[in-house]
Amino acid sequence: MIAIIDYGMGNLHSVSKAVERLGYEALVTSDTQEILNADGAILPGVGAFGDAMHNLGNTGLDEVTKFYAKSGKPLLGICLGMQLLFDYSEEHGRNEGLSLLSGRVVRFQGDYKVPHMGWNRLQFHQPSPLFTELEESHVYFVHSYHVLPDRAEDLLATTDYYQQVTAVVGRGNVYGMQFHPEKSGELGMQLLDRFLGLTVSR
Numbered sequence: 001m002i003a004i005i006d007y008g009m010g011n012l013h014s015v016s017k018a019v020e021r022l023g024y025e026a027l028v029t030s031d032t033q034e035i036l037n038a039d040g041a042i043l044p045g046v047g048a049f050g051d052a053m054h055n056l057g058n059t060g061l062d063e064v065t066k067f068y069a070k071s072g073k074p075l076l077g078i079c080l081g082m083q084l085l086f087d088y089s090e091e092h093g094r095n096e097g098l099s100l101l102s103g104r105v106v107r108f109q110g111d112y113k114v115p116h117m118g119w120n121r122l123q124f125h126q127p128s129p130l131f132t133e134l135e136e137s138h139v140y141f142v143h144s145y146h147v148l149p150d151r152a153e154d155l156l157a158t159t160d161y162y163q164q165v166t167a168v169v170g171r172g173n174v175y176g177m178q179f180h181p182e183k184s185g186e187l188g189m190q191l192l193d194r195f196l197g198l199t200v201s202r
Contacts, residue, residue: 003038010044018182040199045080049089082176139184
């Protein structure tokens, strides 16, 4: 079973349906025990970083997510959920994150359109079980803030939007995708499927 962590800010339905289309049982839940018992967990997210961390903190799901990550079972952050995995964000002032990965979240700065919105090609930077037998292709991005990881080895894939932009991260059992894989065509669903394949049951 795959737990989709419900803290009130995420595309819960679309992620759940995508997981089920790939042949896995999905459970949208905020229940601590259901999350901890899951074979894999997904932390989705849409909206502002500070609001998301406030919701996680108020429900205790921040500590549940950290505990789950320490269990060694696969955890995936999607879009804002990926940003929450890092130390802090500069969105609307400094807001502390989950610190499961080292780095910060900053706003795009420059004479170009923000948010970054559209189909962009992924560039794989190093081997990962997420990329097994996959070819680089396009996925769909919508975001105004992007992650600057501290560790080069955590940066699994990037895209280009007037600069190198973090697209996929990973360390150990913790992964993140800046784009929504369930809305990113064939490659997005393949990447989600590779993550789900890391779980112990189908």
